[in-house]
């Protein structure tokens with residue numbers, strides 16, 4: 102069992118995928134963990150497997166849901182030391198043909214809810230001079246992604262916001278990190294209509310949720326601004342950063358065309 106410097110955590114999107122793996126890792130290590138999502142049945146199954154897991158059912162697309170989670174993060178009687186903003190989804194398809202209400206929801210969850218909860222986290226942690234904020238972004242944040250255009254744009258926001266907050270928090274005792282996973286086998290593909298990726302992309306490009314969790318936790322503890330799980334994605338990120346913007350965009354467009 103690993104040991105962690107934080108005694109408590111709150112994870113959004115903990116009912117499946119990366120969030121569930123994070124919840125199981127932390128709860129298994131004895132961290133008092135608040136798990137947040139809409140599917141209460143899924144959250145209850147996780148809570149029953151561990152001591153000290155608190156279930157908070159919330160729809161982060163609603164103001165009520167965002168307020169409830171922000172309030173829990175800000176609690177002074179039961180402080181949260183690590184906040185993981187993980188809930189998010191994507192939408193695959195040609196921008197003009199997609200349901201615009203769904204795209205607005207994507208921005209609301211990936212950008213607005215994450216911003217509100219990051220604010221709640223840092224407002225609670227800064228005065229304490231101690232805390233950890235981990236925002237789940239994506240390698241899609243490093244270049245545009247035709248047919249996942251809104252998703253890549255929301256994640257570019259998450260990476261940029263988180264890097265700014267990392268610098269604001271420098272020297273305060275509060276750690277702020279964006280984890281940028283590559284393709285990871287979760288329910289994301291079914292939700293985002295990217296099921297074809299399983300056949301389209303070879304096995305070596307896939308990471309597991311557990312690998313993402315291990316790397317992300319190590320990097321937020323080390324107070325790294327950016328965390329990129331997997332050697333293949335670390336190498337890709339270096340290459341992308343050395344590539345001119347127009348070429349990144351063209352390559353991204355060619356990959357999407359399959």
Ligand SMILES: NC(=O)c1ccc[n+]([C@@H]2O[C@H](COP(=O)([O-])OP(=O)(O)OC[C@H]3O[C@@H](n4cnc5c(N)ncnc54)[C@H](OP(=O)(O)O)[C@@H]3O)[C@@H](O)[C@H]2O)c1
Nearest residue numbers: 114116117118119138139140161189239284285287288289
């Ligand atoms: N899988 C990948 O390849 C990949 C790559 C890079 C980044 N990511 C990012 O990793 C994060 C986790 O995704 P995942 O891959 O683990 O996908 P996932 O298995 O689909 O998990 C998404 C989680 O978000 C929650 N969620 C969705 N809408 C919500 C809402 N309105 N309110 C509250 N919770 C909501 C879901 O719970 P409920 O449905 O129960 O509410 C679920 O627990 C996302 O931010 C995603 O963008 C994923």
